[in-house]
Amino acid sequence: MPTHTFTLNGKQVSVDCPDDVRLLWVLRDLLGVHGPKYGCGLNVCKSCTSHLNGKAFNPCSVPVSKIAPTDEVTTIEGLPATVGKDLHPMQEAWLERDVAQCGYCQPGQIMAAVAKVKQAKADGRQITDDDLDEIRNICRCGTYSRIREAIKAGAKKM
Amino acid sequence: MPAHRRSPLRVDPGPHDVGRRRFLGYLIAAPTLAVAAGVGWESIDAESASAAIPSLPLPEEIFDLGDLQDLAAAPTSHLISVQVNSDGTASFAVPRAEVGQGMTTAVAMMIAEEMDLPLNKVVVSLADARPELVFNQLTGGSNSMRSIYLPVRTAAAIARQQLMSTAAAQWRVPASELSTKDGLITHKSGRQASYGSLARAAAVPQSTRTSAELKPQSKFTVLGTPQNRIDAYDIVTGRKTFAMDLDVPNAKPTMVRRPPTINGTVKSVNNTDSVKNMPGVTDVAVLTNGVAVRGETFGQCIDAIRALDVTWGPGTVDGESDETVLKKLKAAELPLVVPNLLSASIDAQFTFAFASNSPLEPDCAVADVRSDRAEIWSSLKVPIDAQQEIATMLGLPQNALKVHVTQGGGSFGRHLFHDVASEAAEASKKMGKPVKLMWSRTDDFRQGRVHPMCISRVRATYAAGNVLSYEQRHTSVQTDFSHGLGEMITATAAKLPVGGNLSFAETIFELTQSSPYNFGVTTQLLNEIPLKFNTGSMRNIYSPNVVCAQELVVDQLAAKMGKDPVEFRREFLKDARLKAVLEKAVEVGNWGKSLPNGVAQGIGVHSEYRGAIASLVEIDCRPETVNRKIRDAVTGPRVTKALIVVDPGFAINPRGLEAQMIGGMNDAIAIALTSSLHMKNGIPLEGSWDNYFYTREWNTPLEMKVVVMPTTTGQPSGAGELAVAPSLAAVACAYARATGTMPTYFPINHGTLGFEPYPLEPSTPQSPTDGLGNAN
Numbered sequence: 011m012p013t014h015t016f017t018l019n020g021k022q023v024s025v026d027c028p029d030d031v032r033l034l035w036v037l038r039d040l041l042g043v044h045g046p047k048y049g050c051g052l053n054v055c056k057s058c059t060s061h062l063n064g065k066a067f068n069p070c071s072v073p074v075s076k077i078a079p080t081d082e083v084t085t086i087e088g089l090p091a092t093v094g095k096d097l098h099p100m101q102e103a104w105l106e107r108d109v110a111q112c113g114y115c116q117p118g119q120i121m122a123a124v125a126k127v128k129q130a131k132a133d134g135r136q137i138t139d140d141d142l143d144e145i146r147n148i149c150r151c152g153t154y155s156r157i158r159e160a161i162k163a164g165a166k167k168m
Numbered sequence: 169m170p171a172h173r174r175s176p177l178r179v180d181p182g183p184h185d186v187g188r189r190r191f192l193g194y195l196i197a198a199p200t201l202a203v204a205a206g207v208g209w210e211s212i213d214a215e216s217a218s219a220a221i222p223s224l225p226l227p228e229e230i231f232d233l234g235d236l237q238d239l240a241a242a243p244t245s246h247l248i249s250v251q252v253n254s255d256g257t258a259s260f261a262v263p264r265a266e267v268g269q270g271m272t273t274a275v276a277m278m279i280a281e282e283m284d285l286p287l288n289k290v291v292v293s294l295a296d297a298r299p300e301l302v303f304n305q306l307t308g309g310s311n312s313m314r315s316i317y318l319p320v321r322t323a324a325a326i327a328r329q330q331l332m333s334t335a336a337a338q339w340r341v342p343a344s345e346l347s348t349k350d351g352l353i354t355h356k357s358g359r360q361a362s363y364g365s366l367a368r369a370a371a372v373p374q375s376t377r378t379s380a381e382l383k384p385q386s387k388f389t390v391l392g393t394p395q396n397r398i399d400a401y402d403i404v405t406g407r408k409t410f411a412m413d414l415d416v417p418n419a420k421p422t423m424v425r426r427p428p429t430i431n432g433t434v435k436s437v438n439n440t441d442s443v444k445n446m447p448g449v450t451d452v453a454v455l456t457n458g459v460a461v462r463g464e465t466f467g468q469c470i471d472a473i474r475a476l477d478v479t480w481g482p483g484t485v486d487g488e489s490d491e492t493v494l495k496k497l498k499a500a501e502l503p504l505v506v507p508n509l510l511s512a513s514i515d516a517q518f519t520f521a522f523a524s525n526s527p528l529e530p531d532c533a534v535a536d537v538r539s540d541r542a543e544i545w546s547s548l549k550v551p552i553d554a555q556q557e558i559a560t561m562l563g564l565p566q567n568a569l570k571v572h573v574t575q576g577g578g579s580f581g582r583h584l585f586h587d588v589a590s591e592a593a594e595a596s597k598k599m600g601k602p603v604k605l606m607w608s609r610t611d612d613f614r615q616g617r618v619h620p621m622c623i624s625r626v627r628a629t630y631a632a633g634n635v636l637s638y639e640q641r642h643t644s645v646q647t648d649f650s651h652g653l654g655e656m657i658t659a660t661a662a663k664l665p666v667g668g669n670l671s672f673a674e675t676i677f678e679l680t681q682s683s684p685y686n687f688g689v690t691t692q693l694l695n696e697i698p699l700k701f702n703t704g705s706m707r708n709i710y711s712p713n714v715v716c717a718q719e720l721v722v723d724q725l726a727a728k729m730g731k732d733p734v735e736f737r738r739e740f741l742k743d744a745r746l747k748a749v750l751e752k753a754v755e756v757g758n759w760g761k762s763l764p765n766g767v768a769q770g771i772g773v774h775s776e777y778r779g780a781i782a783s784l785v786e787i788d789c790r791p792e793t794v795n796r797k798i799r800d801a802v803t804g805p806r807v808t809k810a811l812i813v814v815d816p817g818f819a820i821n822p823r824g825l826e827a828q829m830i831g832g833m834n835d836a837i838a839i840a841l842t843s844s845l846h847m848k849n850g851i852p853l854e855g856s857w858d859n860y861f862y863t864r865e866w867n868t869p870l871e872m873k874v875v876v877m878p879t880t881t882g883q884p885s886g887a888g889e890l891a892v893a894p895s896l897a898a899v900a901c902a903y904a905r906a907t908g909t910m911p912t913y914f915p916i917n918h919g920t921l922g923f924e925p926y927p928l929e930p931s932t933p934q935s936p937t938d939g940l941g942n943a944n
Contacts, residue, residue: 027465028447032935035465039421044413045406047577048466049528050609051935054858057528062940071939086406101404108396108823111831112268113403114529114577120404143798143866148857150528150578151268152834153827154865155872 015079018043019088029075034058036074037085045086045117049148056147059118059125060085064092066125086117089124100124103164111151119147119157127165137165190379191322195330196249201370203327204247205319248295248316250279250323256351256364258285258327260320261295265307265549266399267527267579269888270824273398274313275320277821281390282324282383284348285363292398297551297571307549308584308705310777310886313820317884318382325380334370335361385818385882392879394823399575411532411546411574412606419534419602420450421466422595424458425473426615428928429483429850430702431457438477446472453598457615458931460595462603467935470608474930484700486850490621493645493699493847494519497623500697501643504627506689511631514724518626518717519913521844522645522852523619524860525706526612529577531588535595536602541568546589547576554586558593580835581705582617585648608932610855615931618845618852619706620645624717628687628725635725635740638687642714646696647673648703681714684775685722685740701847707832711776711893712839713914719772719897720910733771733901734759745780745880746773749813756875757784757811766790767808770902774894777886780815783833783898785869789906802842802861802922805906807899810837810869812891817881825887826874832891833872834863839892840899840911842867844918855926855933861917 011026018041025040034051037043037060046069049055053071060069061084062077069083077083089098097105100120110116122145130137142158149157193205251259258279266272276290283290298305328348335353336343338361345356351363385392402408427433434454443461444452448468453460461472504515533546542562548554551571559569576583592605607616622644629636677694692714726736734754741747750773753759759769766789773782786809796803812829819825842861845852854860861867896914904910913919926933 028468030471030937031448031465031467032937032939035421035467038412039465039467042415044409047410047528048412048530048606050856051466051470052609052856052858052933053936053939054856055528055609068939071936073937076937076940086404090405097404104404105396105400108400108827110268110397110400110403111270111827112527112529112576112578113399113408114268114410114527116403117406139870145865148528148862148864150526150580150862151827152831152863152868154834154863154868155830156827158865158868 012075014074014077016077017082019084020091027074030073033069033072033074033077033083037069043085043087047114047118049115056122057115057118059121059147061121061125064128066122086121089121098124099167100160100164103160103167106163107156107160109153109156109160111153115147115149119149122147123161123164127161127168131168137162190381191318191325192377192379193322193326194247195326195372195376195378197373197375198251198371200254200367201252201327201330202249203323203330204249205322248319248323250327252327252331252363252367252370254364254367256362257289257291258283258324259291259293261293262316263295263298263301263305264312264316265547265573265576265579265583266294267547267576267583269828270397270821271312273395273824274820275316276398277390277395278317278320279324281388282321283328285351287390287395287398289351294573294575296573297555299552299555299566301552305550305552310888310890313884314778314886317820321382322380325382326378329380330370331363331366334366338369385879391820392818392822395821396823408575410529410577411534412529412604414534414545414574414604416534416536416545416602416604419536419604420462420464421469422460422462422592422603422605423466423469423473423608423932424455424460424591424605424611425476425478426458426611426931427480427483428931429486430615431700432483433457433481434459435479435481438479439475443472443475446475451599451601453595455591455594455598460605462595462599462601466606470932470935473932474934483850488699488850489848490521490846493621494623496697496699497621497643497645500695501623501625502641502693502695504625504639504641506627506629506637506639511629511636512728513627513629514721514728515627516625516717516721516724516910517912518624518720520622520624520713521914521918522621522847523706523839523843524613524845524854525580525582525617525619525704526860527576527578527580527582530609530612531582531607531616532605533589533592534602534604535589535592537562537593537596542593543570543572544589544593545572545574546586546592547574547579547583548586548589549579549583550586554589558586558590561590562593562597580707584704585617609857610926610932613845613854613860614852615702617702617704620647620701620703621847622713624713626717626721628721630725630729633729635685635687637689638683638685640692640714640718642677642692642694642710644694644696645699645701645703647705647709649673649676649705677710680709680711680776683718684742684746684773686742687740707835708889708892711774712836712896715772715774715893716897716900716914720900720904723901723904724910732760737773741773743775743780745815746775749773749780749782749815749877752875752877753782753784753811753813756813756873759784764790766906768902768906770898770900770905772894772897772901774897776893777890778817778881778883779885779887779890781890781894782813783891783895784811785809785895785898785902787899787902787906789903798866800858801864801866802917803866804841804917805903806867807837807869809871810895811873811875812895813875813877814890815877815880816887817883817885818879819876820884822876825876828887829874829891830872832889833895834868835892836895837867837899838863839896839915840903841915842917844915846921851928853921853925859923859925861922
């Protein structure tokens with residue numbers, strides 16, 4: 011059984027499992043990290059959205075063998091530490107607007123939002139409605155308008 | 169009904185002045201202070217209610233003798249109780265499901281209010297199945313707030329009163345010289361004690377009946393104020409625990425290979441041994457409707473169920489497709505009776521496609537079945553029903569099965585049924601091991617519960633400025649109500665025009681549908697066809713379809729009679745609360761403003777669950793909007809602005825109420841414009857969220873506003889489902905006005921299949937491997 015090593019939320023982890031097991035199941039079933047959620051396993055719903063080296067990606071669609079020892083995987087659990095605080099500004103914005111309903115999609119929404127804002131900042135511009143329209147994460151409770159407000163507010167504090 | 173279950177509690181007070189009345193509850197014998205009150209069932213005269221619905225299963229039928237004996241030994245066990253703990257918190261296990269609707273937050277607010285305790289010191293959990301609660305453990309019909317508002321507050325008020333009495337006795341002062349605030353009792357001399365320090369002393373050695381006054385609304389500091397969800401922090405940090413996140417020892421991932429038609433059965437499995445030898449696989453078992461594989465990871469389960477070679481038996485609706493079902497519906501439509509004589513008429517028929525109530529969290533349950541007992545964890549809105557049925561299936565006494573209700577990642581009606589809990593129990597029993605059984609997304613869409621396809625036919629006649637008659641014939645594939653009765657039915661039973669052989673579905677229909685207009689002779693009737701799809705009550709059940717059809721016809725009537733849609737509604741609406749929300753929507757939404765060609769406003773009104781609501785939307789149907797391109801997305805017309813004005817009687821938590829309105833609007837936009845199941849040869853074609861087009865960011869309104877009206881009745885109405893029907897109607901009416909064509913088939917894009925369906929076999933598609941390619 012191959013051993014896979016990478017950095018997860020700031021700590022190095024090693025796990026023994028076949029190469030083709032998708033990273034989502036390595037995180038959830040083998041490492042007990044439950045923030046990334048399964049909503050389709052098809053890279054559609056985006057509820058498992060996490061960061062790979064600071065960029066948004068969906069671990070449901072990445073075999074663990076494709077993660078290199080130098081790669082840094084960040085899930086919602088590790089997001090606050092990326093800014094050295096108890097909560098990331100985007101999480102605070104989420105709390106201020108009471109965005110969540112059932113909450114199932116929200117870890118993925120927050121991780122997608124942070125990446126989206128970073129991308130816009132890297133392009134040297136503010137987040138726009140067109141940017142928000144590109145976010146594919148499903149919220150079946152339909153709290154989209156609060157998500158949009160929170161992303162705009164969180165972006166200002168990032 | 170046993171005497172000990174008769175009403176100890178006065179409920180159903182008149183409006184406004186509940187604060188001046190005393191409500192009964194119990195001090196319960198416990199190590200620290202515990203206070204209980206009855207809920208729902210006790211609030212009515214049970215004997216007369218039972219007589220009014222002949223088919224109502226009597227409570228006795230649900231219990232075995234042992235349960236009754238347990239109850240006799242604990243005459244207050246059927247109550248719900250608030251516990252005061254030594255650490256200064258108050259805890260309460262609410263017999264309802266939390267699926268995102270904010271029920272736990274509202275309940276915490278009730279306790280905080282009546283106890284004068286900070287909200288963050290109230291801990292609300294979800295109660296296990298409690299068969300002694302009979303019909304009072306059903307979450308549905310937007311009924312939770314209405315049914316537990318007074319009992320929970322009563323228990324909390326008695327707790328506060330008992331803490332004060334205890335302090336008064338210890339300090340030898342009159343209780344009238346004490347006040348409470350933020351979990352502290354203060355004497356006028358300045359002496360203070362925390363609730364926590366008094367929790368043990370306030371406990372009673374023997375359960376005692378007592379009473380307390382509730383706060384009048386004018387003194388509220390928590391109820392009626394906007395509050396954030398009590399689980400918001402856990403949610404944004406990824407700590408909120410759903411069934412799938414539970415860590416039950418040895419409950420390993422389990423998934424099911426399913427048949428290519430709805431409810432198909434297993435004839436034979438042709439390669440069990442080779443699949444058992446696949447990496448990570450521990451067990452393979454044949455279930456009623458599929459073949460289960462248990463393994464180390466869900467990923468390995470997906471590999472294994474895909475590798476299974478299964479010969480399938482027929483399902484329950486093989487050969488049925490949209491067209492065949494629609495034909496049967498049309499044939500079953502009840503006749504319209506008002507003839508077209510001297511009046512003019514409008515005659516319209518609307519079709520609503522099958523829709524999915526899949527939440528984002530797929531169906532999931534943990535089960536640990538042993539030879540003499542079993543335990544189950546799942547999001548269940550009717551856990552008592554699950555407990556009875558699953559215990560029977562396992563051959564266990566009901567009290568040998570523990571059913572834990574977990575937090576649900578959405579429901580929309582899905583968790584009224586315990587399909588996945590039953591299946592997990594079956595798998596655990598057959599494998600002899602604990603399982604964490606999850607449906608794949610594709611399973612959820614193809615084999616999960618659906619809102620039935622239906623048609624709504626409306627004929628209205630008018631003459632001389634009046635509407636003379638309004639007839640609506642709603643014809644639907646049958647809706648499965650086998651989860652049984654909730655207190656929303658029993659509580660109103662005595663007042664129902666029910667008798668004879670009206671079916672339960674007709675009862676629900678009659679209870680929920682009523683025309684809000686003065687339209688002369690008005691009849692609304694339901695007929696159902698008994699096709700065995702896996703149906704269920706999707707959010708707002710019949711109302712979205714019925715009200716959408718009604719409001720489209722209202723706009724047609726207005727046009728025929730030369731009136732503006734709002735002017736017409738002003739003239740014909742019966743109810744003052746509905747008129748008030750209409751006027752507010754007209755004002756805030758700037759009804760009638762000038763808009764470019766292809767853009768229009770639409771309005772819909774609705775009254776249900778004792779609430780009144782108006783939705784006003786603006787839709788953009790211009791080609792540049794309709795044809796905008798987004799990868800693998802359905803774009804089409806966009807609702808750019810949405811407004812909801814709601815009169816909830818009394819808004820317990822305006823922020824939570826607003827969230828429910830926003831969600832209802834997005835559901836409505838989906839039903840109107842984009843989301844449906846295409847039924848083909850006995851199974852839906854949809855298999856992912858890029859097939860079933862629920863509202864996405866690119867469809868959602870750019871402006872969303874909710875106005876909560878000032879308190880009217882003083883009693884909280886239902887809210888969770890309230891917004892769907894009027895919002896669907898508003899979107900449909902706006903679309904009709906923007907395009908000049910009244911839509912008659914919903915969603916409007918149903919005729920175009922906007923995706924390549926996943927194969928029917930294997931039943932779960934393989935996960936992609938190219939996820940690194942689109943990291944951004």
